[in-house]
Amino acid sequence: MRWSQYFLYTSREVPADAEVISHQLMSRAGMLRKHAAGIYSFLPFGLRSMSKMMGIVRRELDAVGCQELEMPVVQPAELWQESKRWRKYGKELLRVKDRHGRDFCLGPTHEEVVTDLVRRNVKSYRQLPLNLYQIQTKFRDEIRPRFGLMRGREFMMKDAYSFHADDTCMDDVYQAMHGAYSRIVEACGLDYIVVDADSGTIGGSSSHEFMVLADTGESAVIRCKASGYAANVEKAVTKLETPEAPASDVLEEVATPGLTTVEQVAKHLGVDPSQMVKTLIYEHDGGIVAVAIRGDREVNEVKLKNVLDAEWLRLADAEKVSRATNAPVGFAGPVGLSVDRLIADTTTQELKNFACGANKVDAHLTGVNWGRDAEVTEFADVLMVVEGDADVESGEPLETFRGIEVGHIFKLGTSYSEAMNCNFAAEEGPDKPMIMGCYGLGIGRTVAAAIEQNHDKDGIIWPLPLAPFQVLLSALNPAADDAVREVAERLYGDLETAGYEVLYDDREMSPGAKFKDADLIGLPLRVVVGSRSLSNGGVEFSLRRAPQEREIVAVGDIIERLGRALEELS
C-alpha cells in the first residue's frame, strides 16, 4: 500500500476525550474515529489489525473443532421473552420496534438465537457435541462507555456456544476452549492470567476470565503466587482469623451520642472494628434485606446479589432504612430488625459478644451473640476480599492487580436449554435438556490491550501477529533524489511480489516527520531508503522494538534480511 494514497491520517495532538494510552495511540495513529459515546468507525489501518486478530481467533477455534456461523444483530423479542431475559437483561439491552410495532433488540449476546437454531435441528445425542461461533458486532447500551475500545457500546466480539449431552463432554470442551483462549492471547504477545469469575447476567455454574495485566484495566484481580489461586475480586474468597471476643457476654445498650461510623463507635467502646458487626440495609427485587458484616470489612455486592438471586440490588434510601431499623441511618443492627431477610457474612459466624447498632438513635449494643439475641436467615460469604488477605489454600497473603478482561468463558448448564426446550434424545431414557457452554472474546478490546502492553513514548510497538502491516518502507525525499525514488519503487514492487505486507511511505514530507509517523504507527519492521543509506551501500533496516539498532543492508539482500527478522519475531 502506498501511503500517499492510503486513508491513514496521523495526528500529533492527543484527542481531548482520550484518556487511556491505547485510545490515544489508536486515535493518533489513524486507526479509529469516534462518532458518539462508545461508538466508533474502524479506519482501514485499524481494521487491518482487527482482521489479524480475527484470523488468530478463527485459526485457534477451528483447531479445536468450532464451526463459524453468522447470527442476526437484530433479534426478535419472542426469543428473549422465552428465556425470561427480555425482562432480566435490563436497560443494557437496546430495544427497538419495527414499523409494525413488533419488539426487537440489538443483540448483546446470542444464547437465545443459537439455542433456537440448535433445537430446530439437533435432536439426538448422536449429533452432539456441537460448538458454534461467530465474530460479530454486538450492541450493549452500557451505562457508561469509556476508555475507547475498552468499553464501547458497539463492539466486535467473538462469541461461541457449545452443546453437550453430558457434563463430562462439557468439561472436555471447556478445557479445550480454555486452551484455545490461552493460545490466542499468547499469540497476541500478551501477559495475562486466567481467573475465577462471577458469571453475571449470562448465568451458569462456573466461569473463568482471561485478564490481560494492565494498570488501566477496569477489573481488580486477586492472586496468590504460592497456590496459583487467581480470581476476579467479585468472586475472590479468603479465610479470616476470628478476633478475640470481648469479655462480657451481657447484652447491654451503650449510649453513643452522635457516633455513626464504625471507627467512632469502636473507639468509644474500646473495641477493634473487627469485633463489631455493621449492618447495611439493601433493597432488591425480592424485598428489603439486612446484611451483617464485620465492622472492618466491606460487602461484595456481586456476591450478595448472587446469594439473594436478585435481579437488581442497591443500598436502601434513608427512609427505608429508618422504617427497617426504627432509627436514622448509622444505628442499624441485627437485633430486632424488621426486614425480609438477614444475611450475615460467614466471617461473623464465629464472633461472640460483639458490638453493633441498637436500631435506636445514639445507641449501640455490646455483648451480642447470634441465636440468643438475633436470628440470622442465612450465613453466606458476602465479603469483599482485599489485598493482603490470606489465600484459603496456602495461607499466603493475596496480591491484587488491575486487568483488562479480554475473554470470558462460562459453563451455562441447562438454564437456556430448559427455558427454551432445547432437548435431545439420550442414549437411554427420556429426552434431556442440552448442557451448554458459552465463550466470549472481545476483538477490539484485545487489540487495545495489546497496545496498552506494547508501546513507548513515541507510539505503538505492534506485536507481529497483530501488526496492520509487517513492513514500513520509507523513502526519504523521493521527489528530490532520483536514486532514492528508483530504489524505493523497485523495492516496494519486489516486497509485494515476495508476499510481504508493506506500507510504502512515498509521501513528500520531511524525513523527520516521516520518522515520527513511523514510530507512531509502530510497524514491526522498517526499511529506510535515503541518499545517506545508499551512499553507505544499501538501505537501512531496523526493528520498531529496537529503533537504535540500525543496519545497512545491500538492496539485493533486504528480502532475505526481512525474512530472517520475521522468523525471529514469530
Place this chain on the structure above:
RNA sequence: CGGGGCGUAGCUCAGCCUGGUAGAGCGCACGGUUCGGGUCCGUGAGGCCGGAGGUUCGAAUCCUCUCGCCCCGACCA
C-alpha cells in the same frame, strides 16, 4: 442514574471573570526554502462560539432551559 468537568476553525486550545469588529498553534491549499528525527518564510481557505429562550442599544462572554461529550461510582467482551 448520582457526583465532578467540558462544548469556540478538521485537531489542540486562548478569549468569557469585567458584554463592544472571533483569535493562536497544528493541519489543509498555493509559492518559495530546507532535505536523516515533526525545516523555515510568505499568502490563502476554513466559524450559526453545541442548540433554544431571555437580559441588553449590543451577547462567544450575563441568566434560564436543553442537547452532546469526558472523568469518578453501580454494569461487562
